Amino acid sequence: MNKLLYILVIIFFLSCGSDNEDYAAIEDEDLSQTENPLLDFSVPSNFPDSTYDISQNPPTEKGFELGKKLFFDGKLASDGVVSCGFCHIQDFAFTHHTHITSHGVNGLIGKRNAQPLHNLAFMNEFTWDGAATFLDSQPIIPITAEVEMNETISNVLSKLEADPNYPTLFAEAYGSEGITSERLFKSLSQFMVMMVSANSKYDKWERGEAVTFSEDEENGRILFQSKCASCHSGTLQTDQSYRNNGLPLDPTFNDIGREIVTGLASDRRKFKVPSLRNIEITFPYMHDGRIASLEDVLDFYTDGIVNSETLDPLFVQPDGSLGLVISNEEKTQLIAFLKTLTDTDFLNDSRFSEF
Amino acid sequence: MKKIFLIALLTIAALSCKEDETQIQNPGTLNLTFENAVGTELLSLGNSYTNSSGEGYSIQELKYIISNITLTRKDGSLVVYPPGQSYFVINEADANSLTIQLNDIEAGAYTSMTFGFGVDPTKYPIESGTLNFIPTAEEAGMLWTWSAGYKFIKFEGVYTIPPLTGSDPFRIHVGSHGANLDNYREITVPLGDDIANTDFTIGEGVNASQTIYFDVAQVFDGPNTISLENASDIQVDPVNAPLIATNIATAFSVPQG
Numbered sequence: 047m048n049k050l051l052y053i054l055v056i057i058f059f060l061s062c063g064s065d066n067e068d069y070a071a072i073e074d075e076d077l078s079q080t081e082n083p084l085l086d087f088s089v090p091s092n093f094p095d096s097t098y099d100i101s102q103n104p105p106t107e108k109g110f111e112l113g114k115k116l117f118f119d120g121k122l123a124s125d126g127v128v129s130c131g132f133c134h135i136q137d138f139a140f141t142h143h144t145h146i147t148s149h150g151v152n153g154l155i156g157k158r159n160a161q162p163l164h165n166l167a168f169m170n171e172f173t174w175d176g177a178a179t180f181l182d183s184q185p186i187i188p189i190t191a192e193v194e195m196n197e198t199i200s201n202v203l204s205k206l207e208a209d210p211n212y213p214t215l216f217a218e219a220y221g222s223e224g225i226t227s228e229r230l231f232k233s234l235s236q237f238m239v240m241m242v243s244a245n246s247k248y249d250k251w252e253r254g255e256a257v258t259f260s261e262d263e264e265n266g267r268i269l270f271q272s273k274c275a276s277c278h279s280g281t282l283q284t285d286q287s288y289r290n291n292g293l294p295l296d297p298t299f300n301d302i303g304r305e306i307v308t309g310l311a312s313d314r315r316k317f318k319v320p321s322l323r324n325i326e327i328t329f330p331y332m333h334d335g336r337i338a339s340l341e342d343v344l345d346f347y348t349d350g351i352v353n354s355e356t357l358d359p360l361f362v363q364p365d366g367s368l369g370l371v372i373s374n375e376e377k378t379q380l381i382a383f384l385k386t387l388t389d390t391d392f393l394n395d396s397r398f399s400e401f
Numbered sequence: 402m403k404k405i406f407l408i409a410l411l412t413i414a415a416l417s418c419k420e421d422e423t424q425i426q427n428p429g430t431l432n433l434t435f436e437n438a439v440g441t442e443l444l445s446l447g448n449s450y451t452n453s454s455g456e457g458y459s460i461q462e463l464k465y466i467i468s469n470i471t472l473t474r475k476d477g478s479l480v481v482y483p484p485g486q487s488y489f490v491i492n493e494a495d496a497n498s499l500t501i502q503l504n505d506i507e508a509g510a511y512t513s514m515t516f517g518f519g520v521d522p523t524k525y526p527i528e529s530g531t532l533n534f535i536p537t538a539e540e541a542g543m544l545w546t547w548s549a550g551y552k553f554i555k556f557e558g559v560y561t562i563p564p565l566t567g568s569d570p571f572r573i574h575v576g577s578h579g580a581n582l583d584n585y586r587e588i589t590v591p592l593g594d595d596i597a598n599t600d601f602t603i604g605e606g607v608n609a610s611q612t613i614y615f616d617v618a619q620v621f622d623g624p625n626t627i628s629l630e631n632a633s634d635i636q637v638d639p640v641n642a643p644l645i646a647t648n649i650a651t652a653f654s655v656p657q658g
Contacts (some may be wrong), residue, residue, distance in 0.1 A: 099525055099527075099528075102525055102527045102528055103527055170580075171579065171580060172549075176579050176580070176581075177547060177548040177549060177550070177579060178548070178549035179522065179549070179550075179579055179580045180525065180526050180549070182526045182527060182532060183526050183531075183532070183535075183549040184549055186535060186544065186549045187547065187548065187549055190539070190544065190546055191546060191547070192546070198536075198539055198540075199535050199536045199539050200536040200539060200540060203536065226532075226533050227532055227533055227535045227536055228485075228527065228530075228532035228533045231526075231532050231535075232527065232532070306547060306548075306637065307548060307578055307579040307581065307637070308578045308579060308581040308582065308637070308639060309578060309582075309636075309637035309638050309639040309642075310581075310639050
């Protein structure tokens with residue numbers, strides 16, 4: 047009698063299990079025994095709240111590692127070479143130095159400069175023109191753009207399925223078999239949201255840790271508040287708006303900026319106000335990388351601004367002249383301050399390193 | 402003692418099994434068939450039609466995205482089709498795409514159905530289940546390549562403005578413009594027959610069917626009039642795209658009587 051009951055119990059549990067896909071249920075069980083701890087994503091005390099909904103995609107050890115492998119894998123591109131990490135190099139806060147605008151497959155050249163990747167969990171929109179409203183869907187753009195990775199998402203999935211390692215890595219990260227586009231994008235996001243750069247001298251100063259600004263740095267900080275912070279506002283030095291900062295139109299690219307996203311003539315030649323985190327090492331500057339040094343950037347803001355219908359009114363002085371008024375001495379001080387935004391811990395953080 | 406323990410365990414097991422099954426109790430299937438039309442006649446790609454602005458047009462391509470299907474029961478309660486499975490591309494040129502099969506719908510009487518035209522940009526992509534729709538949308542050419550956004554409708558062909566006889570291409574792609582302009586629309590159509598007062602019933606193990614007409618002529622002639630002479634290449638068009646989205650919102654209907 048007891049034996050019969052035992053058998054019945056076993057049958058019941060088996061029949062429950064078979065509600066799921068037959069063998070997947072067994073594998074789920076095996077995978078649940080694989081350790082995949084949650085990673086600690088915490089918002090630095092001097093930062094705003096994160097915009098990324100961590101509860102929808104909490105980074106795990108295996109999900110993060112998978113995202114990292116995908117980030118550095120040329121399989122995401124049609125030529126098998128141009129990975130995300132090809133243009134986004136950690137030493138330069140995930141930008142590219144020798145290329146003014148980004149290079150893609152087949153030697154093609156894009157019209158914009160690769161943006162740094164850091165503190166993405168705190169951004170409202172992505173890319174220079176805000177064409178991606180969520181981090182999870184942003185990679186669609188570089189993967190499918192002809193001048194970048196020129197690949198289709200379907201092909202990426204097929205290549206990953208055919209790979210000897212990825213099926214296992216996806217299963218370990220998500221607890222069941224299957225390589226889907228949702229998992230692909232979630233993994234990339236898990237890798238990217240963990241890229242928090244919050245250990246610069248400026249951060250330590252903001253948090254009241256034991257650092258002291260030099261006289262130039264402190265003067266630069268005060269100048270920054272009056273000359274720059276109306277756009278480069280807050281801890282991340284961006285109000286996340288789109289503005290025309292008076293760059294002359296480059297006829298090679300004829301880039302209309304945010305108008306491509308909204309269709310509004312009032313958005314013509316406007317680009318996202320970038321965060322200035324790690325600005326010292328993210329040259330060249332501007333959406334098309336046309337300016338090589340911070341000195342040249344400040345010279346542009348005092349002497350290089352050209353007028354156009356959408357020029358931001360902040361660059362027009364009361365007497366009608368264009369540009370900001372900053373003395374050479376002040377420029378030196380501003381640059382000293384900007385260099386306090388460099389976070390060498392982040393640049394050397396082995397969690398994000400390809401090798 | 403052991404026996405009692407085992408019986409208790411068995412009971413728990415039986416109960417927990419039963420709970421699992423309530424989710425798909427009495428499942429039926431609902432087949433939705435989209436019939437694209439121009440006015441009262443069914444659409445034929447390549448045929449010539451005339452809009453209220455007197456412009457002749459013929460359609461070469463018509464695709465659109467249907468999403469977020471929710472059914473309303475006779476008692477007013479809602480059945481939300483799983484969001485991750487609730488995105489479809491309807492392509493006039495692909496007969497298989499015109500019928501959407503909704504599986505595991507609880508049997509019962511229903512009064513109406515609500516669906517999305519396009520992709521709801523306010524929903525977080527993971528929550529809304531759209532991330533797995535990307536390859537389908539991509540293969541159908543429903544992604545904007547420079548953006549992470551969707552074309553909700555891809556409507557292309559040629560048009561003629563009499564008395565001229567030459568034809569020019571028209572191209573109408575409506576989607577949302579980043580976070581700036583939301584052209585997603587929710588549309589509700591009745592199920593069943595109000596006049597005859599008959600219920601629309603989905604039976605257990607039965608395939609129920611519902612035809613939905615999409616009158617594509619209303620892209621031009623709905624609450625708003627769109628003339629191809631004024632705008633024949635509507636892509637990221639902040640003026641015309643929302644007008645067309647509004648026209649489309651009233652262009653779906655079900656057979657009467």
